[in-house]
Amino acid sequence: MRQNPSPIDTKQVRATGVAAGLGCSIVATVVVFIIGGVLLDREFGTEPWLTLVGVGVAIVAAGYQLYELSKLGRAGTRPGVVTRNIERIMPARQHAGEVGEDRAGRSQSGRENRE
Secondary structure (H helix, E strand, C coil), rough: CCCCHHHHHHHHHHHHHHHHHHCCCCCCCCHHHHHHHHHHHHHHHCCCCCHHHHHHHHHHHHHHHHHHHHHHCCCCCCCCCCHHHHHHCCCCCCCCCCCEEECCCCECCEECCCC
């Protein structure tokens, strides 16, 4: 008899899938731009300049993907082009009370707030 997974297990599986997908996306971006630069260099005889341009564009694109990933899940931020579909799977966290506190009244660093 098969049991239904708990909501926590389902969230962990989704988070793992999202992380794996983003990792593959970043690697694919880097590989595509570098290979594109190498092929264009061979075609136009401009070695190594277009390969270096491909590396630069790959670094910028991967950095942008990581930047959007860092914004994912923060309350009050809108998903970007890369993370729009991920936001549907894993919605932003809702803050209880004031921003920067959890339900127990602790700050995000874990210490109790003293008022």
